Amino acid sequence: MGAFATTALATAAVAGGFADPVFDAQAVFRLLMGAMAEPGTVADLGARVAAPAPLVPAAAALLAALADGDTPVWMADPAGAGEAAARWLRFQTGAPITEDRAAATFALLPERHDPVGWASFPRGTSDYPDRSATLLLPVRDFAGGDGLVLAGPGIAAERRVAPAGLPEGFAAALAANRAGFPLGVDIVLVCGTAVLALPRSTRVREG
């Protein structure tokens, strides 16, 4: 770990990690695994980290649990508005922060990020579809938005969700992502300390 200046920013980076790295990481992972296995369900990861804005607590917890030196994290403007968040992530996880979408294992999308840009994140290859990015997209709420009907693995019949604060063209982007199966990105909506996962296997229609 490199030396860092004792500025307020640096102090914020050192603070706010998991109180119990082993069991917090396990708990966050298990909740996220449940959310991924049952797309559309909301899992509250709990208040386990305190990260600088614009990092949503759930996204910060997810990365604290899963990111490390092997997983570049893409974020917008890591030298500007995202500097404190980037510094926190680097300190807490050791993950390289990247502005190169093609290199990302995780991507911290800004709110209402235009789905047109998602095509440049790794979608895996036909030999290795697992070599794909997981996109973390902040939403305003997990209810109150336009209705989406989900189907596919992890869903007994259909599951209805209505996240509020999605970008324009979200449903169409998810349908396009599903059409490329087994290639594709996996999406985790984050809001407060909670997550809702939409892996590439999920079929989505508006309704």
Place this chain on the structure above:
Amino acid sequence: MYVAVKGGEAAIANAHRLLADRRRGDRDVPALTLEQIAGQLSLAVDRVMAEGSLYDPDLAALAVRQARGDLIEAIFLLRAYRTTLPRFGYAAPVDTGRMRIERRVSATYKDLPGGQLLGPTFDYTHRLLDPALAGDAPVEAPERRALAAVEDCPRVIDILDREGLIEGDGDPAGEPGDLTRDPVSYPVGRDLRLQALARADEGFTLALGYSTQRGYGRVHPFVGEVRIGLVDVEVEIPDLGFTVRIGAVRLTECQMVAQFKGSAEEPARFTRGYGLVFGQSERKAMAMSLVDRALRADEFGEERRAPAQDEEFVLEHGDNVQATGFVEHLKLPHYVDFQAELDLVRRLRAEAGQRRAERGEETR
């Protein structure tokens, strides 16, 4: 009434107790010390370190003792310990050109700078069992020479290299892979192949190397040089910007000079096969260098037809810890699957019997 077999836990505990008893053997005989194993069975310890991928003679000696001399079991013990160790950093590449040489032979030159140095070799021992070794007869002190300056003993391969008679030594740039940290995806580079071979079972590597000599992927080899000795291990301290010596390891290196290649564009030159293992093990280092060269078939446009040229075959089957686990797992219960097979075989036989009976009726 039928009662299923129970008491697995007690049976396991009792088996471990019996194993400990057999390991210790006759209590009237003094127990082996780790110093005795490391000092007097040092080639066994070397093999365990090489295939265990961990240079620690004390732990390797402990593993040999714990494994009752079963070296693959000892390698397994060392590997399972190694995997739990944190990585603090990576050593700079060792410089075998600066080896403090204990043995060095070349088959390609009669004499050369630094000379031929037999060292502690079995080579010219007559393999006659020595009754003196049944006891503890005094052993003469060895003849020692003053340590030659390392500069006086250049690597044979470098002599050829300076004349441009052998291919270059590969591209030192780029970070080598580590198959103990990342999953392997084929095709792999020479870095991973060499790592796999250095860890591979000595017997497997030997057999494959031998097979190339018998025509299964022939490489026309000459031993440029085999050298054994101590080499310094240095690590770079990132914050200080220089390297620090953290110790020394004994290595065996084999540079195999192999079949020359040339084309309309390129003049003919020899090619290389490389072997490097922990400790003193010429057999392993030489076999490794043969297989390394055989695995480079694609680089030289050689047709890949033999097992030694097939990297998936070599890498997937050379690890004795994997191999012994999977072969030996066949002794675990499989009765659920066997039941399924029994059921099918009985059914097929019954149906065949019925068909025969029906045919018999028709011809009657």
Place this chain on the structure above:
Amino acid sequence: MRTTAMTAAATPGPAYNFAYLDEGTKRMIRRAILKGIAVPGYQVPFASREMPMPYGWGTGGVQVTAAILGPADVLKVIDQGADDTTNAVSIRAFFRKTAGIATTTRTVEATIVQTRHRIPETPLAAGQIIVYQVPIPEPLRFLEPRETETRTMHALEEYGLMHVKLYEDIARHGHIATTYAYPVKVEGRYVMDPSPLPKFDNPKMHRSPALQLFGAGREKRIYALPPYTDVRSLDFEDHPFTVQSFTEPCAVCGARNVYLDEVVTDDRGGRMFVCSDTDHCGTRRAEATP
């Protein structure tokens, strides 16, 4: 960081992390599991570690279990359907020692079931996780030994060879001659090896409410089936998939429509059939004798 000493308290020895694996390894396995869930039936390569038990004895399942396990979990381990087979006993003891977690033999009490070769007779419930120990994760391996080839076959959905093999069985024997490790197709996309289950258990995988995880340590692969995933055993219209059936009930508990072990009782052809699932059998007997 809480650690659990593996050695007796008196001897200062190496201390291991909760559930043995270090946190970096767990993170790597966890990421592989998540990708496996996102692409059901696809084998995710992972950097399998050398475990303190032999390859082929459940190192993949053990690594998956170690990566998902938390202090509140209740673990059941079975081998051949039984909790008391030596390897099941050994793996259960490993987790008791390294993670200090509760273990059970009751399927209904377990949050995680690690298994070799069987799926419990008691249907798994939503929220439960079953972890399969897998020796050879590649269903095409017996047709094509090369990883480079089979990977391409999966990429191109080129499964014709598998159907040819099954059909050759029918031509020769009148039946598909695969009785265990019977290949399945997941969500109409990936052909998957279900681990060496008797095909009797294959239907239990189809749309199971439990999360199913598969770990192959030596072969370094993890794959997954989320709950309610479509899992079809390969077959032909004129030769539909069928499971084994036993003519007699369990000699101990009288259960029918369960998988039975054949127990040889003497050397003159004497045999009896008893439940392979020891928990199922024991529970039925307990209920029968109030």
